[in-house]
Amino acid sequence: MSHEATEPAAADPGIEEIELELFVRAMQRRHGYDFSQYAPASLKRRVRQLATQLDCGTISALTGRALHDAGLLPKLLEGLSVPVSDMFRDPAVFRVLREQVLPVLASYPQINIWQAGCAHGEEVYSLAILLEEAGLYERSQIFATDLSTRALQHAREGIFPVREAQQWSRNYQAAGGSRSLADYYSARYGLLKLDQRLRRHVTFAQHNLVSDRVFCEAHLVLCRNVLIYFSNPLQDHCLQLFHDSLVRGGFLCLGLRESIDAAAASTDFAPVDAARRIYRRTGGEWRRP
Amino acid sequence: MTAPQAVVVGCSAGGLDALKILLGGLDPALPQAVLVCCHSGSDSVELLCELLGRACPLPVFEALERQPVRGGAVQLAPSGYHLLVEADRHFALSVDPRVCHARPSIDVLFTSAAEVWRDALVGVVLTGANADGADGLRQLRRLGGCAVVQSPSDAEAPAMPQAALDRAGADHCVTLEAIAPLLNRLCLP
Structure with a gap:
């Protein structure tokens, strides 16, 4: 089966779980934002999508960027916060x-x-x-x-x-x-x-x-x-x-x-x-x- | 593959009639949870549950956030929300952007269920006019789950099962009528 390198969904979920933990820890220690109490399934999706958007092959690569590239924080927070809504939704x-x-x-x-x-x-x-x-x-x-x-x-x-x-x-x-x-x-x-x-x-x-x-x-x-x-x-x-x-x-x-x-x-x-x-x-x- | 603990089903255009046939043929003794993502376009998942509940020998209801996944029951994704499963086998919802123009998205449900149940999961892709479900089914197979796809020639809208076959392949590619008996065989000891 062929895998595209840019598709983080193809990562091993066991390893990805460790990567997600480390990302959350990095966000907390480096930037003071604590995502550890976010519901894991959606958080993982969003972090994965950020990794894809930012051309990071893995969540670990994204963690590296999060640690070393201070200018990236607004982009990260945007990707991890509430998605857009509609006027008068419901x-x-x-x-x-x-x-x-x-x-x-x-x-x-x-x-x-x-x-x-x-x-x-x-x-x-x-x-x-x-x-x-x-x-x-x-x-x-x-x-x-x-x-x-x-x-x-x-x-x-x-x-x-x-x-x-x-x-x-x-x-x-x-x-x-x-x-x-x-x-x-x-x-x-x-x-x-x-x-x-x-x-x-x-x-x-x-x-x-x-x-x-x-x-x-x-x-x-x-x-x-x-x-x-x-x-x-x-x-x-x-x-x-x-x-x-x-x-x-x-x-x-x-x-x-x-x-x-x-x-x-x-x-x-x-x-x-x-x-x-x-x-x-x-x-x-x-x-x- | 180990004995399945859950079944995920995705459908789009033509899905309501297909679901009636599939769910109607399930064995009432089925102990697994059956999770369904259907692009109904309607606001009312309640109505959908009622319609399908009449056809299905298992109870059919809406999946509620923070509630445990229930075995021996069919649970539907609410309209307008992605349905996900947490590792502790509780439901979670999300209003993240649409995937393949769809929310709920079959890819989202299949991917998250595959990570929870791995090789103890059966995924079913039925009729539909887009490609939702293909990536999710691929991930499901990668993690050892069993993929069932409705034969495109048998589907009211062939695009979705065809996309699933192209992208993920399948362990079983059968007609709609044959899916429920197949699930009963796979799921009952």
């Missing part, structure tokens, strides 16, 4: 946010929202549109965080391929949008650029869910399809973090296929719409073990 979720969550948030004089793992910002801009249309944006602040500085830079720019527009418009309508999504972007040269006024109350910042702490008192935390990449203990750690950040009665919105039932911290959240993975922080302070 429209039913945004409809519940619009119809059930925002009316409650409206009772606060100042609304703080933390989107953890914002990737290229598709959902940040979606949120900003929801708030704008609910007349709440002037007293809202969105903290959009991600591990990857490259992703954050992309999110700030708000530029996406125009071919996404059709699907995103359908999503926007299905989420209960009252206008046309085209009101919020301009299209040119195959790209769409979101109205930069939408980010006037957005703060983009680097934040690592593994090691960084709570930085704001939030009324809503969105963290969709981020925890699926984490092991059970790290998932639980993040739920504690969200709990600590949320005001009593604050909302938590997770990805549609995420399950938190087994996590110890899940008892501190009560479902608002279990199928859409929207919860509220229940009373009581978080009890540190």
Whole structure:
């Protein structure tokens, strides 16, 4: 059977496991980023893909680059962080946010929202549109965080391929949008650029869910399809973090296929719409073990 | 090859009808887990589970993240997510980019299952109009698993089984009707 040298999938999985361990250790010791609590199957895929993209034949070769080429770090973090999303992905979720969550948030004089793992910002801009249309944006602040500085830079720019527009418009309508999504972007040269006024109350910042702490008192935390990449203990750690950040009665919105039932911290959240993975922080302070 | 502990199945265009026939022919005493990745294009894996559950003597349900892989049951990848298996035989999901324009991707499921079960895995590629599954099946065979491919001439869409044959080869290349009896033979002691 013929093997292509550029295809890391052809490596022996036993050896690759050792290589992955060493890569994780190198990232931790050299750069201070700890991926040891990431779910192994997806982490291995991503590291493999990075090795391929960077023309490293093996994960070991990638580890060498990670150790010696300091300029490579942003690229590595980009490859290991949350993948891109869509605007109004899972429209039913945004409809519940619009119809059930925002009316409650409206009772606060100042609304703080933390989107953890914002990737290229598709959902940040979606949120900003929801708030704008609910007349709440002037007293809202969105903290959009991600591990990857490259992703954050992309999110700030708000530029996406125009071919996404059709699907995103359908999503926007299905989420209960009252206008046309085209009101919020301009299209040119195959790209769409979101109205930069939408980010006037957005703060983009680097934040690592593994090691960084709570930085704001939030009324809503969105963290969709981020925890699926984490092991059970790290998932639980993040739920504690969200709990600590949320005001009593604050909302938590997770990805549609995420399950938190087994996590110890899940008892501190009560479902608002279990199928859409929207919860509220229940009373009581978080009890540190 | 040792006695199989799991079966992975991939299909695309024409897959629903093919799955009904395949799953419908499985022996109800099958102790293995059967994991299915089907590009259905529909948002509702629940509906798919219900349709297939009516045809199949084994329980059919959606694979849930962090849950253990269950033997004697068919578990489907949810639409919009890649399905992976961790070394501790629990399911994991991912929203990483599409592979061969597909999410869930057969390559992703097959590759991760092959690393877990190695030579105790059977992989089945059915009808489909793209090349997803070919790389995954190749990896599965490299690690000692047993590859079953539907004869392209028998498939509603021949491209996918043909790509699998070209890229991975097969231990068995048979008609759809013959796959369930073959799996029963391979899987039951």
